Amino acid sequence: MNLSRRLVYAGLLVITVFWTGCGTSVVLQNVDFSQPVESVLTPDSNGDIHDQRFALRVNVNPLLEAEGLRDVNEIRLIRNRDGFYFLTADGFSSVYVLKPGEGELVVHEQIELEEPLELPAFNQRGTHIELIGQNLAQTYYLDQNGVQE
Numbered sequence: 001m002n003l004s005r006r007l008v009y010a011g012l013l014v015i016t017v018f019w020t021g022c023g024t025s026v027v028l029q030n031v032d033f034s035q036p037v038e039s040v041l042t043p044d045s046n047g048d049i050h051d052q053r054f055a056l057r058v059n060v061n062p063l064l065e066a067e068g069l070r071d072v073n074e075i076r077l078i079r080n081r082d083g084f085y086f087l088t089a090d091g092f093s094s095v096y097v098l099k100p101g102e103g104e105l106v107v108h109e110q111i112e113l114e115e116p117l118e119l120p121a122f123n124q125r126g127t128h129i130e131l132i133g134q135n136l137a138q139t140y141y142l143d144q145n146g147v148q149e
Contacts, residue, residue: 033083038122041075049075058105060087067092078122078129084108084144086129088120095131097144111146 041049047061060075072089079085085098085105093116097109118135128148131140141148 032081034081035079038078091116
């Protein structure tokens with residue numbers, strides 16, 4: 001076999017390997033990212049929370065700053081079916097809906113409440129997240145776009 005023919009075959013082999021390596025990817029659909037129960041996390045002295053159960057570590061100081069608070073005893077965190085995190089704490093005036101990115105959580109929506117929360121709690125309710133609090137006159141039903149009517 002001559003050299004030019006070998007080069008052609010080698011080139012075809014490289015193209016074939018490249019083509020199959022870049023072929024269609026597998027997509028898994030109808031994924032439910034929800035956490036069945038909220039995580040109650042205590043920030044450390046640096047403002048970091050670590051949820052070992054769901055392998056999440058994040059610094060909440062920017063949210064504390066936005067709320068005008070220096071610290072809180074507990075952070076309440078839950079994730080809905082679509083993969084958005086909902087975060088609030090005692091004394092917060094808002095619920096923060098966070099969208100996962102590459103190595104970050106970005107505020108997707110800030111749901112402002114009428115008054116700061118006292119003893120808030122999240123519950124997973126299938127299509128929405130339920131927010132209750134000791135001082136809330138009503139229960140809020142939330143999704144990643146805000147309060148559901």
